[in-house]
Amino acid sequence: MMDLHELRTFCVVAEELNMTRAAHRLHMTQPPLSRKIKSLEEDLGSRLFVRSPRGLALTPTGQFLYEQARQLLDKVENTAATIRRMERHQRPLLGIGFVPSVFYDQLPLLVRELRQKDETELNLIEMTTVQQIQALKAGRIDIGFGRLRIDDPDIEQIRLFDEPLLAALPTGHSLEGTNPTLEELACNPLILFPARPRPSFADLIQGFFHRRSIKTQVVQETNELQTALGLVASGLGITLVPEQVMNVQRSGISYARLADDSICTQVIFSRRKAEPHTPLMKEINTIMTKHHQK
Structure with missing residues (x-):
């Protein structure tokens, strides 16, 4: 079962399409990030990225997961932001x-x-x-x-x-x-x-x-x-x-x-x-x- 942390990690890699840049954004080193992505692919039973000397590219499955994960994460972030604004301004x-x-x-x-x-x-x-x-x-x-x-x-x-x-x-x-x-x-x-x-x-x-x-x-x-x-x-x-x-x-x-x-x-x-x-x-x-x- 994927959790929000895994989805956020995957989305950063999908957006950067470069493990070094993604690791920098996530404030971690590259080897554990690579292991996280490999573990996610094994859990899903599908390759999410195509790897080549020039970098990464999303597979069709990876593109589908990115679109769904981005929507879900946006909903979670928007809900949290709405609650904070309601508490701050006390508006209906x-x-x-x-x-x-x-x-x-x-x-x-x-x-x-x-x-x-x-x-x-x-x-x-x-x-x-x-x-x-x-x-x-x-x-x-x-x-x-x-x-x-x-x-x-x-x-x-x-x-x-x-x-x-x-x-x-x-x-x-x-x-x-x-x-x-x-x-x-x-x-x-x-x-x-x-x-x-x-x-x-x-x-x-x-x-x-x-x-x-x-x-x-x-x-x-x-x-x-x-x-x-x-x-x-x-x-x-x-x-x-x-x-x-x-x-x-x-x-x-x-x-x-x-x-x-x-x-x-x-x-x-x-x-x-x-x-x-x-x-x-x-x-x-x-x-x-x-x-x-x-």
Whole structure:
């Protein structure tokens, strides 16, 4: 089982791609650092680096681990920093749940406006729409941004806008530069996300094919959007993503608009129906109404 110290050590080596520089950053000597990396590779049963006289390079497995480890470490560091700020300034905490695919356009605008108020501490938590509903009812978050309609008597959901879906393709794919139909996409291995919990965005995507009686070849299901894009870049298959994901500049991937531009996904704002009308919630309602009207 990997611990946070091992992940931090690995990330430093992955960023430096040089054992001497990595050891210097970690305030240790090179031999024990090399042993730590070798031990991690043995525990995982996979090589993480390719070693050559010119230095190190990440293997595909190493690149995948780095992306996942960096996200995890960032979450841990951000959580600790938030707690320290809350204690220092004694400001109220606003929990915001979000699916990753809404964080490339509209959500950052809301976060920026709330931060400018400097009256509350924000805690951003990545979670599926189903998890958001559960967290709202349990009081773990205050508002959520997702893509699914969930019927619950305690939760109010507001459609903010519709967003076209795009096909994410490996660079050089035969459909690159075209406007593919669902039938053309179904001829390719399909990567879905998230794998769980269900229902999820994966079911939404499958529904577009099933309603047209189109069979799909699901080759992989993963919980993370970034992992799905990584699998696409590796040539394992294709996936469908909301339009704002185009803002992610990632090598090895091209995006194609679909022939049917009515194939869309919603961005949905969720909150508790019984939420008290505090000044903070009134401010959020004002901001959300403004963005909704746009």
